[in-house]
Amino acid sequence: MSHVGIDRIESARDRIAGLIRHTPVEASASLSRIAGHPVHLKFEHQQFTGSFKLRGATNAVGRLTDAERARGVTGASTGNHGRALAFAARRAGVRCVICMSALVPKNKVEAIAAEGAEIRIVGRSQDDAQEEVDRLVAEEGMVMVPPFDDARVIAGQGTLGLELLEDVPDIRVALVQLSGGGLIAGVAAALKARNPDIRVIGITMRRGAAMHASLAAGKPTFVEELPTLADSLGGGIGLRNRHTFDMVRDLVDEVVLLDEDEIADGVRHAYWQERQVVEGGGVVGISALLHGHVRPDGPTAAILTGASIDMHLHHRLISGENVDLMQEAG
Ligand SMILES: *Cc1c(COP(=O)(O)O)cnc(C)c1O
Numbered sequence: 001m002s003h004v005g006i007d008r009i010e011s012a013r014d015r016i017a018g019l020i021r022h023t024p025v026e027a028s029a030s031l032s033r034i035a036g037h038p039v040h041l042k043f044e045h046q047q048f049t050g051s052f053k054l055r056g057a058t059n060a061v062g063r064l065t066d067a068e069r070a071r072g073v074t075g076a077s078t079g080n081h082g083r084a085l086a087f088a089a090r091r092a093g094v095r096c097v098i099c100m101s102a103l104v105p106k107n108k109v110e111a112i113a114a115e116g117a118e119i120r121i122v123g124r125s126q127d128d129a130q131e132e133v134d135r136l137v138a139e140e141g142m143v144m145v146p147p148f149d150d151a152r153v154i155a156g157q158g159t160l161g162l163e164l165l166e167d168v169p170d171i172r173v174a175l176v177q178l179s180g181g182g183l184i185a186g187v188a189a190a191l192k193a194r195n196p197d198i199r200v201i202g203i204t205m206r207r208g209a210a211m212h213a214s215l216a217a218g219k220p221t222f223v224e225e226l227p228t229l230a231d232s233l234g235g236g237i238g239l240r241n242r243h244t245f246d247m248v249r250d251l252v253d254e255v256v257l258l259d260e261d262e263i264a265d266g267v268r269h270a271y272w273q274e275r276q277v278v279e280g281g282g283v284v285g286i287s288a289l290l291h292g293h294v295r296p297d298g299p300t301a302a303i304l305t306g307a308s309i310d311m312h313l314h315h316r317l318i319s320g321e322n323v324d325l326m327q328e329a330g
Contacts, residue, residue, distance in 0.1 A: 003247050004151050006193035009158035009186060012059040016156060019058050019091070021047055025167040025301070030273045031289050037296045039289065040168050042303045044160060045278050049115065051232075051306035052160055053084035053147070056182060059156030060145045061088045069094050071141040076129040078104045078112065079232055080306055081147035086117035097142065099132040101125050107310075148182030149237070149244050158186025164301055165194050172298030175285035177305050178202030178255060179233040181211050181244030187303075188251035199253045201294055203284040205230040206257040207326075210237050211248055215255065220245050227325035229263045229280035229317075232306055256294060260324065262287045264317050270304065271318045279309035 023044045031039035044052045061073060072095030075085050082098045089096035096117040100109065101124050113119050122132040136142040146153065160183070164171060174191055176184040181202075188200040204212060210223040220241040225234050237245060266283030269290055270276045285302025288294050316323055 002151075002243065003250070004154040004158065004186065004189055004243060006189060008151065008155040009162060009190050012055075012152075012155040013159045013162055015062045016055060016058045016159065019062075019088075020055055020159075022163055023047055025164070026274075028274060030269075031286065031302075035289055035296045035300055037172075038299045039296070040299070040301045041274060041286075042160070042164060042167075042301060043276065045276065045282050045304045045307035049080070049084045049087045050308050051080035051084065052157060052183060052303070053080040054088060055159050056150070056153030056156035057081065057084040057088040057145060060150065060152040061085075061092050061094060063152050064094065064143060068143050071143065072096060073145050074099065074133050074136045074142040075145050075147070076100065076126065076133045077147050078108045080308055082112045082117070083115050085145050086112050086115035090116035097136060099129040099136075101129050148180030149241055150182070151243060154182050154186045154189075154243060154247070156186070157183045158190045160303065161187035161190025165191065168299060168301050170299045171198060171301050173199045173201065173294070173296045173300040175201050175203055175288055175294060175300065175302040177233060177281060177284055177303065178204045178211055178248070178252070179235065179281070180237050181248045183305065184252060185244045185247035189247065192251055200251060201288070202248065202252045202255040203288050204233050204255065204257060205263060205284070206259055208234055209257055210235065211245070212255050212257060214245055215249055227329045229260055229267070229323070229325060230258075230284060232279060232281035232308065233284070256288050258284055258287050258291075258293070261322070262291050264323060265290055267309070267314065267317045268320075271314075276304060277307060277309065277314060278304045279306045282306040
């Protein structure tokens with residue numbers, strides 16, 4: 001429907017300044033050698049709560065009216081967005097209810113509870129949890145903050161693009177994770193407002209690439225979700241998508257799909273070469289460079305988007321084990 005423009009991203013930056021970390025950018029010697037051009041990594045996995053999702057959540061909470069603040073925020077995300085929303089709400093003194101199904105693993109429930117959210121366990125599926133969110137919105141006037149398809153969230157994620165322009169002023173290529181598209185929509189809007197020639201490449205896993213399938217079909221499309229090392233890139237884009245489908249179609253130059261062993265190599269490279277613990281969904285820019293899926297024609301930036309990886313899984317990966325989560329899921 002409508003694009004989120006640079007003006008909304010700039011006002012998001014002012015709104016969330018001081019509440020999020022301006023994360024560091026570091027040059028990678030080994031990736032620069034492989035790419036033949038300088039490669040910069042943005043250490044966004046060092047953001048508070050462990051991912052960039054805090055940017056969008058903080059902007060959304062910051063835009064609540066006084067009446068909305070009094071009623072609180074809600075959502076059904078059990079991953080990085082849920083954590084970020086809980087953190088942003090608690091810091092603002094706003095009630096936050098995260099709804100989830102009884103099937104969500106205990107460690108995820110505890111991580112979100114630890115950020116101060118009220119947890120409501122309902123039913124046995126994500127749909128059941130979403131129904132409870134819809135009820136809280138309809139009956140109690142709570143404000144739902146969705147993980148990606150929301151102008152406030154996209155504008156918040158776009159502030160990461162403004163930081164990239166500041167820290168890598170000669171950037172030519174941006175390698176950006178692509179799932180629901182909130183991150184890449186905001187970042188592409190910011191970068192292309194400065195210079196439309198900056199190439200923005202979306203990177204995701206082959207297993208369950210919903211936005212990629214939707215672009216190919218010309219409309220939001222359902223794709224089955226499968227176990228993947230890049231779990232924070234899983235999930236659909238919403239059949240009634242309002243913003244991110246159009247923005248990704250119009251602003252993203254190319255989409256790269258990765259196999260599981262390529263994602264595993266990215267986790268290993270991040271650890272052994274860059275000395276960073278990064279989750280599967282966070283390393284895909286590294287993976288794409290390592291495996292020659294993108295050919296930079298100038299200074300390149302990749303974003304390490306998150307740190308939420310099970311440390312036992314991380315240990316197995318960096319020890320060189322071949323891990324196939326599809327097989328392990330049976
Ligand atoms: C949510 C998330 C993404 C994908 O962001 P979208 O806005 O859904 O495309 C990438 N990496 C991490 C770590 C995430 O939590």
